[in-house]
Amino acid sequence: MEEDKNIRWGIIGCGAVTEVKSGPAYQNTEGFEVHAVMRRNKEKAADYAKRHGIAKFYTNADELIADKEIDAVYIATPPDSHKAYALKVAAAGKPCCIEKPMAPNYHDSLEIYEAFKAKNLPLFIAYYRRSLPRFLKVKQWLDDGAIGAIRQIRWSLSKQPSNTDLSGEYNWRTDAKIAPGGYFDDLASHGLDLFVYLLGDIEQANGITTNQMGLYTAKDAIVGEWKHKNGIMGSGSWNFGCSQREDIVEIYGSEGKIIFSVFDEAPIILINPNGEEKLEIEHPKHIQQFHVANIKDHLMGVKEHPSLGKSGLHASWVMDRILGNI
Template identity: 50%
Template sequence: MKTIRWGIIGCGKVAEKKSGPGFQKAEHSELVAVMRRDADLARDYAERHGVPKWYTSAEELIQDDEVDAVYIATPPSSHKEYTLLAAQAGKPVYVEKPMALNTEECQEMINACRENDVPLFVAFYRRAMPALLKVKELLDNDTIGNVRFVRTVHHKKASEQEKKGDLPWRVKPEISGGGHFFDLASHTLDFLDYLFGPIEQAKGFAHNQGGLYEAEDMVSGTYVFQSGVHGTGQWCFQSYKNEDLNEIVGDQGSLIYSTLQERPIILKNEEGEREIEIVYPEHVQQPLIQTIVNQLNGKGQSPSTGNTALRTSKVMDQLVANYYQEREV
């Protein structure tokens, strides 16, 4: 197997620990170049992480002959642009989530990669995390019998930064696609797609209740999976505390787990309940990165692709459609 040499576009907070070191620690993988518009920050990242090259131009990094594949770790507003450049250069693309600003951009990215015969992967890394794969293992082993429905309750306190009006890019739709829902709920919805298959129907309501920014801060939705499982979700980002809870209910028991927090899985049935401890990896994206490197070397398939991420984008767009359609009128 050959070593896949990676270049990172956007070596900011996500690349610091969640992903960047994973490219260096995965087998048959190497991080050879990083890019950031600020030269001092690009140089600093490269020096601290032992990366040989740094750039201030994404195009220069993409055109580097020693870069085999490109990881795009910028905000969603630039995902399409950089994906198209990498595809045109014939280089595999691994892009952060959410995949793009909307479903239409996701489809353009898929088309460009298909036309240039390069694979497209998306950083829905929970599809490969051992902690959450334990949930899938329990379901596959019929631990709770036939699954009937899943419910999600996710609420989060507004940050002091938001209360002061110093808004992060994650609540600016022109940069992120929407509010915190797009950033955080995308992980939950995508992992549910992995567990139960595509969502065939989705209906939702989105509103802004807190008035701290223009994006939606409250979303409620109902959906039906291709497998027949029903689902409900409520996401509130103007709450009094942080909570992230999913409950999968079957005809013989239920599983409770968190998408985003390192908490035990709780198994309940008629005999009582027990906790199943889980452990997050040091670099949460490393297991998914390994599946991508393996696929690029002709070994297996990565579970998170442009096509799977497109489905998640469609569902999110459907759940908030009422809010953004009203704003356009």
């Protein structure tokens, strides 16, 4: 990419995730410009473009992808449409960022990955926790040997059913055709990808899944276990019908442990022979700010982005292994 001109982005799917979390991060990054957005509802697309000061809007993704004024595309739709849009972006020869999870299953993710690899095109996946200062501090502790040899990681995530779950109102996150694992696909994907970033690739994974509540078609209770290639063991439980919310990760080492949350803005805690260190590290207002800044650095050849197609593909493989799909 040339350094003397803005990289003009087009966003496919300008829904809630793009309002604060991601859209403004692209707009506020020097050298980036959100030049067009697409949404099938014309009024909502026009309203989004007007409110965010974006030059163009489309109701057809093909037109946005083909637009010669669009240099790169961010796909922010539900996962079931990721493959169809991503393959078209690859065919158009444009860099792309895809919201997580990469696709509803590993095989679709692999098809996306291969399409961009064949054309040597940059492909980013929006696992933005790899770029957040809070988790970079956890990684620093681990890399510095603050808890000695790393032995095991354990994650417990639970929450109450939402009003939407109880009312039966449609939600793609609980539709087995789009998210086979339900909220696991949307939420656990963040943590599992983060654990790979912190501890290395996973070589074995399996799990048990069920639907305990019967409120929707997707799974609502999952337990899983895995082994990283370096021998670190992992386990997780995800239940979306509990009385209380819990989000606790514990990494155990030969000389201490680290405690943090994947989603809650809780302190990160280091416990070792030197005592206990507790740090509060706030997230930015636009949580994808550092992720998007890293996209720019990658496109400019400054440094490699931490969340690329290859790592996103690996996260899809791990999730499918836990869900028993492969």
